[in-house]
Amino acid sequence: MKKNIFLIAFTSVILLLVATACNKEEDDAATVPICDGSSPTYNNTAKAIVDANCISCHGTGSYKGDFTSYSKLETYLTNNTFNNRVVTLQDMPQSGALSDADLNKLQCWVENGYPEN
């Protein structure tokens, strides 16, 4: 009987730890961007966001991806890596996700098929 109580207590502690760990992960999870209703294009919106937040690493000839023009960025739009890394995983830029306002605009850009103009 004593053994059973110990087992139940032990199991409860483990379950509690697991639950806490899971909750923590949820708290840290990226917020899902929601299109703010705007109709951004590369030229009027996305370029400025990329120039300000990405070009330091993704400059001319970068092996990680050269994002200095629409035509160079296009590969990453078409193969979905831009959307995946910036909007979904939010592990780009490496220093931390973009602001919610920028992410919401990029979400519209994704939904509209990345128009250039």
Ligand code: HEC
């Ligand atoms: C501090 C440097 C840094 C900044 C700033 C940065 N990146 Fe990156 N990025 C990297 C590195 C390093 C890699 C390659 C390693 C990896 O995939 O994680 C990479 C990879 C990527 C990839 C995957 C490329 C591939 O071939 O699969 C995409 C897409 C990307 N970055 C998008 C962006 C965008 C968009 C921004 C700006 C919003 C950005 N990154 C800002 C350093 C950076």
